[in-house]
Amino acid sequence: MKEYRTEAKDERFILVLQRLKEIAAAPFPLPELEDFFRKTADFLLRVEERSRESERNSRENDLLADLEEGSYEYSYADPEYAVDKLGGMIGRHLSFLYYEMKSLAGFSEEVLCSETGAAERLIRMELFVEVYTAFVYDWEEGKVLPERNALRQIFYWFLWDYAEMAAGNCLEERIDPGCTSILYRDWTFVYDTEASAVMCDAGILGPEPGRISRKCIDDHAEDLALVLDRALAGRLLEALHSALEEYGKGGRQAPARIPAGHPLIHFDEGQRQLWEKYCRKREELYREYFPGTFPREHFGNF
Helix, strand or coil, rough: CCCCCCCCCHHHHHHHHHHHHHHCCCCCCCCHHHHHHHHHHHHHHHHHHHHCCCCCCCCCHHHHHHHHHCHHHHHHCCCCHHHHHHHHHHHHHHHHHHHHHHHHHEEEEHHCCCHHHHHHHHHHHHHHHHHHHHHHHHHHCCCCCCCHHHHHHHHHHHHHCCCHHHHHHHHHHCCCCCEECCCCCCCCCCCCCHHHHHHHHHHHCCCCCCCCCCCHHCCCHHHHHHHHCCHHHHHHHHHHHHHHHHCCCCCCCCCCCCCCCCCCCCCCCCHHHHHHHHHHHHHHHEEEEEEEECCHHHCCCC
């Protein structure tokens, strides 16, 4: 996996950890949101504690427990549960956020404790704190809850800013299936949920086969629909191009697997057309950097 320069000991890390500790103990005017923010902050603090443990031989990992069959339906990662508890689009967006935080629990110990893992932890902790701050600010301003577009913008710029990191890491993951996370998301693809579920059960997507509810994979296969527009599609394509340029230097082998297309149930018609155009350009890039490697059906039906 590519190593990114991390600020694990600098002011950003110190500040975000301090803020998480405050959030985990802080009251919030709406009890349902207090529960969400406290649980998520506590989860992130436990991830950080796990990454710093001196004894890392054990894979006893309860951080994925609420994504397992029988528990997922009562987790904020389940959009239906989140909407029921938190309401409407707020619940859907916070389920997106919760799942993004949960991706950290799927990293192997080696990756989680590496410099790359520190960078992955930091950017997600900062994303969570930014969302929490938006809720607190709007409450203090008498707006009760942030508008849908305000949350969309936070997630949008998160994906924009870290597109290269995600694309590069996911290319590495296709060579070494255990090097990222069973929940790590490559935003340059919308996953084929059945293929992802099969790989999950087989342990191909991470070190703990069979732990994650298939419904969880299905529910979050199209989270990109919450934010996708023409500019972001262009940004993702640019990130993929840069990652392929870096990845292909020195005649490195082609990725072992490429996710197939997904039927795009939750995309509106404009997004669907945009994504189909993006997928055609994505295929052209892969064929340019790894000519003759992938048959057309490897890319799904787009």
